[in-house]
Amino acid sequence: MATVRFLEQDLVVPAKVGQSILEVAQGAHAPEGYACGGVCACSTCHVYIEQGRELLSEASEDEEDILDKAFDVRMTSRLGCQARIERDGEIAVRISRESLDAYYNEHPDERPK
Numbered sequence: 001m002a003t004v005r006f007l008e009q010d011l012v013v014p015a016k017v018g019q020s021i022l023e024v025a026q027g028a029h030a031p032e033g034y035a036c037g038g039v040c041a042c043s044t045c046h047v048y049i050e051q052g053r054e055l056l057s058e059a060s061e062d063e064e065d066i067l068d069k070a071f072d073v074r075m076t077s078r079l080g081c082q083a084r085i086e087r088d089g090e091i092a093v094r095i096s097r098e099s100l101d102a103y104y105n106e107h108p109d110e111r112p113k
């Protein structure tokens, strides 16, 4: 089994091979944005994979192109809707500021006080 830990939300979520990080986030109500609906056309699902990068699908050229336009891109950056779990293990995810802002703009009632 795979597990995904959302570091700043203190959430540890069981996950299955084949799921994207965004799908796992949505199932756990983790605040990850998804303005384009998960079709690799925005960067609001931008996350940092702090552990378990090797358990995920490789980034496609399309994903790299979108990440080029994202904010605060790091070596660990991925688009949550494109990064799919390919192997069991532990994955640790930090949701980017850009993604948190996108999520809370869409879900203002959930914004931490």
Ligand code: FES
Residues within 6 Å of the ligand: 033, 034, 035, 036, 037, 038, 039, 040, 041, 042, 043, 044, 045, 066, 079, 080, 081, 082
């Ligand atoms: S939700 Fe838009 S690229 Fe992932």
